[in-house]
Amino acid sequence: MKNICDICDSQLTETENEETSSLLKLKNRGMLLNASKSVRNICITAEYIFRMEHGNILTNKTILNKICMKTMNEIGQDSSIFNSDTMIDHIKNQDIFDNHRNQLMKLIKEYYTRLRLHHFSRMHTLNIEGNNIRRKFQN
Secondary structure (H helix, E strand, C coil): CEEEEEHEEEEEECCCCCCCCHHHHHHCCCCCCCCCCCHHHHHHHHHHHHHHHHHHHCCCCCCHHHHHHHHHHHHHHCCCCCCCCHHHHHHCCCCCCCCCHHHHHHHHHHHHHHHHHHHHHHHHHHHHHHHCCHHHCCC
8 A cells, every 4th residue: 555654554454353254263373464344344335336337347438436436425424434533633633635534545445446347357358258278278
């Protein structure tokens, strides 16, 4: 990610996650970073918007911006995202429209949407090409 301050960096992960499955806990071995609840909420919202726009992905040239705008409209109203006391104190002296909270939300939704679009494009390409024998044995 871009250069972010330590306070914002601490808001992206959490040490203990109650929603982690038992398989994930077993396979973790202490090296997995658990995303915070705010990050998960942003990604879930972006995925919801992505699936709503599924039919327009191949035809719309500005689909990345469209999905990001709709996601920001949804999560911008949610006061539970990045609402810890340390984050609230951190953004008190910053610009209302361009504070670190908004910058974090923008970064997360853009990274997730870009990653999801790349995955969709790859799956669509594989679906069109089918099973190519040369590609199978190339690696």
